Amino acid sequence: MMKILVVEDDRELNRAVCSYLLQNNYEAVGVLGVNEAYDAMYGKFFDLIISDIMMSGIDGFEFAQTVRGINQEIPILFMTARDDLASKQRGYRAGIDDYMVKPIDLDELVLRIGALLRRAKIASSKKLEVGDFTMNAEENTAYLKGEEVSLTAREFNLLYKLLSYPKKAFTRTQLMDEFWDIDSSAGSRAVDVYMTKLREKLTDCEDFEIVTVRGLGYKAVLK
């Protein structure tokens, strides 16, 4: 069972989040302040942290920074009433992984936690598995049903990005971050070319497909 630490100074909200997480088969520990959070983390290992920003004493930014200083891997999700860009930027700079604005939708919270944990696992193991298809980021190799699929570095990076965030659609420009050396108009056409090649190479794959999203971009859909 995945363990989640919930740092939130509002008792009711804290209880609601924790009990909803429990219903969704996560083990949730709720604490009301950062100092208590440090105490809880001292004796126990957590897979993910959900934290408020505005709390008395130490605030969420400082907390996130401290945790990041000790642990590079653990996903941190901010759950806060502040929806200005400055707070978001400050949060991401402090090393958080996701940001939700209160009042939060609990279903969405659970979905995001799922995605965060999945990504954390991919990031720490450097491996990605979708049914019979596996990718190894350390060796830049991909295998389908045990056989190696030869991918160029760029094809590999594109596919890895798409599969790390299944069902999330990316615009060509977002995908193009992998091709930082190409200017934008050439780059977005290049993405189309790479996608065509990837589809050709993966015709035998039955576990996922690359879907074009109405002239906007691409996404990977797991079957």
Next chain:
Amino acid sequence: MKERKKIRHSLFSVWGYLIFFLTISFLVTCSFLVFILTLEIELGEEIRRSAILTFINVMALSLICAVIDGLRRKYTVERPVKRILDATRKLTDGDFSVRIEHLKAESRNEFDMIISNFNKMAEEFSGIETLRTDFIANISHELKTPLSVIQNYATILQAPELTEEKRLEHAKTIANASRKLSELITNILKLNKLENQQIFPNTKEYDLSEQLRECLLTFESTWETNSIDIKTDIDDVTVCADEELLSLVWNNLFSNAFKFTGGGGIVSVSLKEVGDFSVIKVTDSGIGIPPEIGNRIFEKFYQGDNSHATEGNGLGLSLVKRVVTIIGGEISVESGVGHGSTFIVKLRRSE
């Protein structure tokens, strides 16, 4: 009265004038002495006789100087200071309608600057004040409706004999009402900020086409669940504007378009460069807006159709309009009942 007592050393006291008078007398006497000494006449009987005359001379000259200076001070310093002082007193007493008249239309000295700054400040204050009163009148209904829904269904839920099905239904109603309430509050806060504070847009050049694509993609689940067809015709266009502010515009326009387009409808987005403008069109195939309503949809709490009043909160388009105005663009709407609506935003192209 209390404030009056606080002024211990007034700039315009008799004491001040007296000191000025004495100083001038001293200076005039000195110049007389210097003058007489340079004449090198003997200090005889003659001079003694004219001493009284000289003294009167000194007094008269000093008095004239003092009066001229007094008048000058009265008109150039005391008058504006009095006005400013009175106005600040009124403002601190809570009268935000107070404004100070300018002394002269053409001249612009430091006092005029203080006065115009003061007026600006007072305007800011009264802006906040009007919002507070209008806001309370307008908003209480919008806030209380979902709140009473939540309250009532929470009471109903406490009944022990409720079937599981009913319980679920009521819980969903509560969840919906609170979602609506939270959207409303978010919009109120945003609009409040945009309307009542001077906004300094953080303008820089960025890729508008990419912003539109990314923003549209966040609605992917909406169009998939309602099987709405998407048409895009987005050219590569960069603009010089505040990216964060404009994202509010697209978010609201898209969410409206999807809200009013039923299942199987079409939402299309286009971005073109036309002359000096970048033109963004967001079209839906929804119910449309009757011509008599037209541009009133940009007013606060105005909703096209009462039967759809539950859908939005009547603030989204005011927000859009406000942002477009701040950025210096234009927004218009073309629509016909049953034919859907097209919202057109024009932004001046970056040079």
